[in-house]
Amino acid sequence: LDQExxxxxxxxxxxxxxxxxxxGRLEDLSIWLAGVQGTCPPRPPGRIRVIVIAGxxxxxxxGVSAFPSExxxxxxxxxxxxxxxxxxxxxxxxxxVRVVDVAVDTPEPTAPGGVDGTxxxxxxxxxxxxxxxxxxxxxxxxxVSAAFAVGRLIADEEIDAGADxxxxxxxxxxxxxxxxxxxxxxxxxEPAEVVGRGTGIDDQRWMIKVAAIxxxxxxxxxxxxxxxxxxxxxxxxxxxxxxxxxxxxxxxTPVVLDGVIVCAAALAAETIVPGARQWWIAGxxxxxxxxxxxxxxxxxxxxxxxxLRLGEGTGALLAVPMLLAAQRTLAEMATFxxxxxxxx
Amino acid sequence: LDQExxxxxxxxxxxxxxxxxxxGRLEDLSIWLAGVQGTCPPRPPGRIRVIVIAGxxxxxxxGVSAFPSExxxxxxxxxxxxxxxxxxxxxxxxxxVRVVDVAVDTPEPTAPGGVDGTxxxxxxxxxxxxxxxxxxxxxxxxxVSAAFAVGRLIADEEIDAGADxxxxxxxxxxxxxxxxxxxxxxxxxEPAEVVGRGTGIDDQRWMIKVAAIxxxxxxxxxxxxxxxxxxxxxxxxxxxxxxxxxxxxxxxTPVVLDGVIVCAAALAAETIVPGARQWWIAGxxxxxxxxxxxxxxxxxxxxxxxxLRLGEGTGALLAVPMLLAAQRTLAEMATFxxxxxxxx
Numbered sequence: 001l002d003q004e005x006x007x008x009x010x011x012x013x014x015x016x017x018x019x020x021x022x023x024g025r026l027e028d029l030s031i032w033l034a035g036v037q038g039t040c041p042p043r044p045p046g047r048i049r050v051i052v053i054a055g056x057x058x059x060x061x062x063g064v065s066a067f068p069s070e071x072x073x074x075x076x077x078x079x080x081x082x083x084x085x086x087x088x089x090x091x092x093x094x095x096x097v098r099v100v101d102v103a104v105d106t107p108e109p110t111a112p113g114g115v116d117g118t119x120x121x122x123x124x125x126x127x128x129x130x131x132x133x134x135x136x137x138x139x140x141x142x143x144v145s146a147a148f149a150v151g152r153l154i155a156d157e158e159i160d161a162g163a164d165x166x167x168x169x170x171x172x173x174x175x176x177x178x179x180x181x182x183x184x185x186x187x188x189x190e191p192a193e194v195v196g197r198g199t200g201i202d203d204q205r206w207m208i209k210v211a212a213i214x215x216x217x218x219x220x221x222x223x224x225x226x227x228x229x230x231x232x233x234x235x236x237x238x239x240x241x242x243x244x245x246x247x248x249x250x251x252x253t254p255v256v257l258d259g260v261i262v263c264a265a266a267l268a269a270e271t272i273v274p275g276a277r278q279w280w281i282a283g284x285x286x287x288x289x290x291x292x293x294x295x296x297x298x299x300x301x302x303x304x305x306x307x308l309r310l311g312e313g314t315g316a317l318l319a320v321p322m323l324l325a326a327q328r329t330l331a332e333m334a335t336f337x338x339x340x341x342x343x344x
Numbered sequence: 345l346d347q348e349x350x351x352x353x354x355x356x357x358x359x360x361x362x363x364x365x366x367x368g369r370l371e372d373l374s375i376w377l378a379g380v381q382g383t384c385p386p387r388p389p390g391r392i393r394v395i396v397i398a399g400x401x402x403x404x405x406x407g408v409s410a411f412p413s414e415x416x417x418x419x420x421x422x423x424x425x426x427x428x429x430x431x432x433x434x435x436x437x438x439x440x441v442r443v444v445d446v447a448v449d450t451p452e453p454t455a456p457g458g459v460d461g462t463x464x465x466x467x468x469x470x471x472x473x474x475x476x477x478x479x480x481x482x483x484x485x486x487x488v489s490a491a492f493a494v495g496r497l498i499a500d501e502e503i504d505a506g507a508d509x510x511x512x513x514x515x516x517x518x519x520x521x522x523x524x525x526x527x528x529x530x531x532x533x534e535p536a537e538v539v540g541r542g543t544g545i546d547d548q549r550w551m552i553k554v555a556a557i558x559x560x561x562x563x564x565x566x567x568x569x570x571x572x573x574x575x576x577x578x579x580x581x582x583x584x585x586x587x588x589x590x591x592x593x594x595x596x597t598p599v600v601l602d603g604v605i606v607c608a609a610a611l612a613a614e615t616i617v618p619g620a621r622q623w624w625i626a627g628x629x630x631x632x633x634x635x636x637x638x639x640x641x642x643x644x645x646x647x648x649x650x651x652l653r654l655g656e657g658t659g660a661l662l663a664v665p666m667l668l669a670a671q672r673t674l675a676e677m678a679t680f681x682x683x684x685x686x687x688x
Contacts, residue, residue: 024651307368
């Protein structure tokens with residue numbers, strides 16, 4: 001981050017018409033944004049892009065979710081039609097939504113490809129559903145590398161097309177199970193510590209989910225590096241998200257993190273490229289217990305805690321107005337001198 | 345609130361394309377808004393109005409603030425010029441800001457009167473600064489009634505002009521001292537429990553502030569009803585805010601509460617007219633300890649906790665995007681049937 005721009009932002013906060021520090025976290029956020037953009041005051045984001053990475057998981061067959069796998073493809077269609085929560089919240093902040101099918105359980109890709117939907121969707125499709133992680137690897141070595149590369153490609157495409165704030169989201173029945181297994185493995189936690197209720201499962205499915213995560217973690221324990229953990233216990237969606245998050249940092253582009261799935265990918269990304277996290281902020285607190293472990297490790301504190309447990313990017317989008325408020329106050333408020341106000 | 349509209353909102357949340365409850369507090373908020381408006385789905389607010397009630401306090405002379413009293417009038421000018429934080433955050437959500445001088449310490453009113461600034465400002469001016477509450481009453485009996493009536497008048501003016509979401513704010517050096525004294529008295533707390541750092545005072549001023557609140561509370565203890573507590577230990581600003589909050593409920597108009605000063609007025613308003621609180625939601629958590637006691641008593645949980653301690657209405661404004669997101673998701677999301685998604 002640009003230390004000079006951050007110092008200028010701190011100085012400017014001292015001369016705006018308010019007591020020092022009175023804008024709380026808005027001040028920290030605006031200083032961070034100045035550092036990311038390398039300019040003070042920072043500009044308002046001009047093109048906010050939500051990228052929903054969709055993928056199915058073989059583990060859904062174990063009965064870990066309240067919803068059947070077919071919902072993933074149905075929701076991809078819902079995203080494309082603009083009817084999902086992520087579309088509604090994106091419209092509120094002037095963001096647009098792209099959906100990428102990396103591993104939906106259908107013969108053909110369910111979403112168009114590229115920034116404008118004109119690229120071949122096969123370019124982004126890694127496989128048809130990731131493997132059943134309690135019994136098999138989620139991906140082959142070639143697949144995990146390809147998925148990671150697709151995530152980097154997507155980030156490059158978006159940033160080249162002008163995106164200056166990225167919101168990675170996801171959709172995929174069973175993906176909280178894979179995310180918990182990845183987080184549990186990378187942070188050496190117990191399965192019961194990281195398992196959550198996902199879309200809202202009952203006690204019986206919760207037991208099944210704990211067992212699935214336990215078995216996946218047992219398989220992943222000696223996988224080796226973070227990419228290998230994604231290969232054994234994660235999936236194409238998580239690997240693509242990790243690649244996207246790494247590349248956002250390479251391209252010095254800010255990111256708002258969403259719920260537990262994006263945070264699992266963020267933990268892997270930071271493990272693969274230490275320091276990547278400085279380009280990210282945390283959007284919303286998730287009720288999924290595993291998210292807290294990741295954010296503690298990354299040193300990130302969510303901006304909003306409203307009990308959202310939907311994913312898709314909605315938790316991140318709900319925090320975007322706070323980032324915009326931070327930018328705006330630093331850029332638009334009058335100084336003591338300008339307003340003729342005594343500075344105490 | 346309209347129970348039928350709320351039941352319809354609950355039912356609608358069950359058929360939108362998301363797991364039940366997955367939007368967390370957004371669901372509660374949207375159900376509340378449906379109840380307030382008496383319709384489901386609720387409409388987006390069409391005219392959001394911030395009303396900054398400005399008033400000075402004689403207690404400032406005791407040295408309870410880091411800023412001199414002259415800042416109040418200077419900030420009123422800053423509000424009118426659009427340079428303060430409240431103006432910036434209002435612009436972000438499409439709200440407009442009105443400033444009312446009820447007791448600024450200047451010979452003549454510092455702000456224009458009425459919804460559009462064409463009414464005589466004397467109509468709203470109760471006196472030149474409220475009394476020094478550690479030694480004298482803040483107001484006379486006639487003045488506290490007049491201030492309460494002015495608050496009701498303002499609410500009526502705004503609602504008649506089309507406002508459908510009210511954001512009461514405030515400005516006044518010394519007003520956290522009066523607010524703490526009012527809250528401490530009404531909830532029978534210790535001075536040290538309710539005193540905070542205000543605009544950011546040091547330990548020495550904090551001691552002075554505790555003593556001032558202690559003396560004011562001793563004087564107010566036997567004042568009688570809540571309006572009398574506002575008369576003895578409050579001020580014209582707090583009484584006007586209480587009147588505004590009461591009248592918002594009478595007119596069935598929703599309100600987002602701001603920080604500790606507005607919350608002190610809200611506590612008085614709910615004491616005067618029990619049930620008024622059902623028309624209010626809490627915007628931001630304040631670092632001022634007294635706010636927590638009020639919100640606990642009112643049964644309200646702030647939507648945002650970002651460490652803002654500026655007042656003006658900024659804490660409430662920071663929460664408005666969440667209310668808009670709640671309205672929008674309930675109104676705009678596709679249902680399972682519409683999107684062809686399996687409901688699990």
